[in-house]
Amino acid sequence: MRMVVAVKQVPDTSEVRIDEERGTLVREGVPSILNPFDEYALEEAMRWRDQLGGSVTVVTMGPPQAEAVLREAVAMGADDAVLLSDRAFAGADTWATSHTLAKAVERLGGVDVVMTGKQAIDGDTAQTGPGIAASLDWPQITFVGKVRELTEDGIVAERYVEGGCEVVRSSLPVVITVLKDANTPRLPSLRGKMKARKMEVPVWGIDDLGLTPDQVGLDGSPTRVVRIMTPENPASGEIHRGEPEEIARLIVDQLLGNEAD
Amino acid sequence: MASIDVRKDICVGCGACVPACPFGAISMEDGIAVIGDACTLCGACESSCPFGAIVIRAGETGAADLDLYSGVMVIAEQRDGEVDHSTLELLGEATRLAAADESSVSVLLLTAVAGEWSGKLISCGADVVYLGLAPELAHYRTEPFAGVARRVITEKRPAVVLAAATTTGRDLMPRIAKMLDTGLTADCTALAIDPDTGGLLQTRPAFGGNILATIVCADTRPQMATVRPRVMKAIEPDPDRKGTVEELAVAPEELTCRTEVLEWLPLEEGEVDITEAEVIVSGGRGLKSPENFAMLEELAGLLDGSVGASRAAVDAGWVPYPHQVGQTGKTVQPKIYLACGISGAVQHRVGMQSSDRILAVNKDENAPIFDFCDHGFCADLFEVIPLVIREIKRRRG
Ligand SMILES: Cc1cc2nc3c(=O)[nH]c(=O)nc-3n(C[C@H](O)[C@H](O)[C@H](O)COP(=O)(O)OP(=O)(O)OC[C@H]3O[C@@H](n4cnc5c(N)ncnc54)[C@H](O)[C@@H]3O)c2cc1C
Ligand SMILES: Nc1ncnc2c1ncn2[C@@H]1O[C@H](COP(=O)(O)O)[C@@H](O)[C@H]1O
Numbered sequence: 001m002r003m004v005v006a007v008k009q010v011p012d013t014s015e016v017r018i019d020e021e022r023g024t025l026v027r028e029g030v031p032s033i034l035n036p037f038d039e040y041a042l043e044e045a046m047r048w049r050d051q052l053g054g055s056v057t058v059v060t061m062g063p064p065q066a067e068a069v070l071r072e073a074v075a076m077g078a079d080d081a082v083l084l085s086d087r088a089f090a091g092a093d094t095w096a097t098s099h100t101l102a103k104a105v106e107r108l109g110g111v112d113v114v115m116t117g118k119q120a121i122d123g124d125t126a127q128t129g130p131g132i133a134a135s136l137d138w139p140q141i142t143f144v145g146k147v148r149e150l151t152e153d154g155i156v157a158e159r160y161v162e163g164g165c166e167v168v169r170s171s172l173p174v175v176i177t178v179l180k181d182a183n184t185p186r187l188p189s190l191r192g193k194m195k196a197r198k199m200e201v202p203v204w205g206i207d208d209l210g211l212t213p214d215q216v217g218l219d220g221s222p223t224r225v226v227r228i229m230t231p232e233n234p235a236s237g238e239i240h241r242g243e244p245e246e247i248a249r250l251i252v253d254q255l256l257g258n259e260a261d
Numbered sequence: 262m263a264s265i266d267v268r269k270d271i272c273v274g275c276g277a278c279v280p281a282c283p284f285g286a287i288s289m290e291d292g293i294a295v296i297g298d299a300c301t302l303c304g305a306c307e308s309s310c311p312f313g314a315i316v317i318r319a320g321e322t323g324a325a326d327l328d329l330y331s332g333v334m335v336i337a338e339q340r341d342g343e344v345d346h347s348t349l350e351l352l353g354e355a356t357r358l359a360a361a362d363e364s365s366v367s368v369l370l371l372t373a374v375a376g377e378w379s380g381k382l383i384s385c386g387a388d389v390v391y392l393g394l395a396p397e398l399a400h401y402r403t404e405p406f407a408g409v410a411r412r413v414i415t416e417k418r419p420a421v422v423l424a425a426a427t428t429t430g431r432d433l434m435p436r437i438a439k440m441l442d443t444g445l446t447a448d449c450t451a452l453a454i455d456p457d458t459g460g461l462l463q464t465r466p467a468f469g470g471n472i473l474a475t476i477v478c479a480d481t482r483p484q485m486a487t488v489r490p491r492v493m494k495a496i497e498p499d500p501d502r503k504g505t506v507e508e509l510a511v512a513p514e515e516l517t518c519r520t521e522v523l524e525w526l527p528l529e530e531g532e533v534d535i536t537e538a539e540v541i542v543s544g545g546r547g548l549k550s551p552e553n554f555a556m557l558e559e560l561a562g563l564l565d566g567s568v569g570a571s572r573a574a575v576d577a578g579w580v581p582y583p584h585q586v587g588q589t590g591k592t593v594q595p596k597i598y599l600a601c602g603i604s605g606a607v608q609h610r611v612g613m614q615s616s617d618r619i620l621a622v623n624k625d626e627n628a629p630i631f632d633f634c635d636h637g638f639c640a641d642l643f644e645v646i647p648l649v650i651r652e653i654k655r656r657r658g
Pocket of ligand 2 (some may be wrong): 061062
């Protein structure tokens with residue numbers, strides 16, 4: 001089973017603070033991390049590889065320093081890695097990102113399953129997986145909480161959606177996007193870490209992928225960010241103090257409104 | 262190729278752009294901003310510069326003939342012929358957007374049997390209902406829905422296409438947008454028409470809710486967006502509203518699909534999807550043990566609500582993961598969110614801050630949750646919650 005996992009380097013949004021005076025993000029000293037959702041996609045791919053044989057290749061599109069998340073993934077057990085990096089890739093929206101990633105999957109060749117995280121914690125779009133599937137004209141299974149079965153003949157996966165769980169079968173090749181429910185990611189191993197440190201990471205640019213400047217990065221992106229603001233801090237409400245009985249009555253007033261009395 | 266430049270004649274070295282960059286790519290050298298390699302051309306610095314010294318230029322792109330497109334199309338969401346409430350909310354928003362340029366509102370309903378829904382959709386704001394009927398369309402499946410929708414959009418040329426940011430909308434829309442080579446903005450919480458360009462201004466939270474970004478799709482059509490459920494308001498249904506229903510021919514080859522739904526397992530009795538709940542009673546580390554969650558369950562039961570939890574409570578194994586609210590859990594927007602023993606960390610906040618009313622019980626008066634709740638109760642939850650339960654029972658007699 002030949003599998004590709006798309007991983008992304010993201011700023012750790014839990015470390016992002018707001019400069020109240022300027023209304024901007026304070027990014028100084030904020031570490032970049034492997035997108036937490038992608039660890040579940042990676043773990044899922046590695047489990048099936050461990051069972052069925054084959055390989056897991058991690059791919060990321062990003063600036064040169066995004067290589068760090070590839071090494072992290074290899075330390076966890078991925079077999080090899082490709083960095084898609086080119087000045088022309090900068091400013092990509094999900095259209096351009098999925099287009100570029102899809103070209104990389106084509107160039108890798110013979111891929112059976114592409115896995116992505118449910119979403120990236122910086123953009124929070126969850127659009128890249130279906131975008132890759134559409135680019136490749138492969139079927140897709142999104143919001144996968146569990147992969148029940150994976151064989152040469154196909155995949156059976158559970159989608160966790162509003163109101164229930166949908167069990168879906170698909171032929172291969174396929175793109176799936178993976179939820180946190182799927183597994184518990186393993187920690188990097190000592191051997192993995194050694195391999196990650198020594199590994200040469202191939203870098204593919206626009207020419208390697210047979211792409212033109214109007215298909216990638218900002219120029220290839222139909223959408224553009226025109227404004228960024230800090231959400232208004234909703235005026236914090238009243239803080240009530242007092243005897244527990246009094247507090248309980250106030251809470252019940254809020255909970256029941258004018259339902260009873 | 263696109264580029265970013267700092268205009269040296271205008272930059273005064275004020276440094277406002279440095280913290281504005283979400284990627285830490287800007288540094289000050291000799292009193293001038295310098296953009297480093299980590300830049301992704303996201304545009305945050307451009308809007309942060311008080312002097313307009315940072316300029317991002319897109320390369321040449323051939324603009325489509327935008328005037329050929331008009332109106333707003335809503336893609337309806339249904340299961341077993343029941344249209345989801347989010348569709349009515351989108352119709353409400355679509356009527357407001359269409360009023361800006363007096364264009365029309367259409368809705369695309371793909372289903373097995375329309376029943377009375379065409380009429381209902383018209384009464385809720387649709388001027389035209391495009392109805393695609395086939396037994397294969399009873400349940401949502403990516404490929405036939407995307408294939409038919411793409412064809413209809415190409416034929417009807419709406420300027421704007423909206424769907425709900427549910428798992429269905431977020432499965433379908435990126436697929437269609439990629440096939441149509443147009444832009445898609447995810448999970449919008451505000452939409453407006455730019456009075457200067459007539460384009461759609463799409464605003465959405467990003468970076469875990471730390472920022473709000475406004476996004477446009479300038480040169481391609483349609484402008485597509487998924488919209489967060491329960492944010493937009495449906496309009497009051499008016500049975501006298503007039504509209505037309507156009508039944509679409511659906512060709513058998515459009516219905517072919519490489520995936521197959523083997524089973525549908527609805528949530529079991531008593532097992533509620535917290536994203537659908539109107540009242541959520543949520544517990545965090547302050548609950549101290551799994552047994553204490555029984556108290557919250559009882560309270561939620563009295564209110565016809567569900568139990569939510571912080572990640573700390575889920576990680577401790579007190580509550581199963583489907584109940585987790587927050588960045589790595591669910592995003593919820595109930596009418597009432599009661600947080601008990603939850604500190605209000607930013608990752609929790611992003612999952613519940615759009616609730617209509619937030620109530621918080623916490624014994625630490627400095628807990629961050631008190632900064633953004635509507636009513637804070639500085640008290641010990643073990644004293645207060647049992648009294649709340651008793652008081653509700655007493656009032657109801
Ligand atoms: C990448 C990432 C993703 C994350 N995703 C999520 C997520 O999706 N959801 C989430 O919730 N968190 C998430 N977190 C974790 C988050 O940062 C916090 O650690 C977590 O929300 C804290 O949970 P808590 O409020 O229950 O616990 P604490 O922060 O420990 O707060 C407990 C609160 O209970 C109060 N308390 C204690 N005893 C009582 C009492 N008897 N009566 C009243 N009050 C009492 C305390 O004063 C305190 O404020 C994430 C973190 C990271 C790094
Ligand atoms: N630049 C990128 N490089 C590699 N994978 C990506 C990139 N952007 C997004 N992805 C993948 O797509 C998923 C969804 O991301 P998003 O659509 O940005 O929310 C992520 O969890 C990653 O698996």
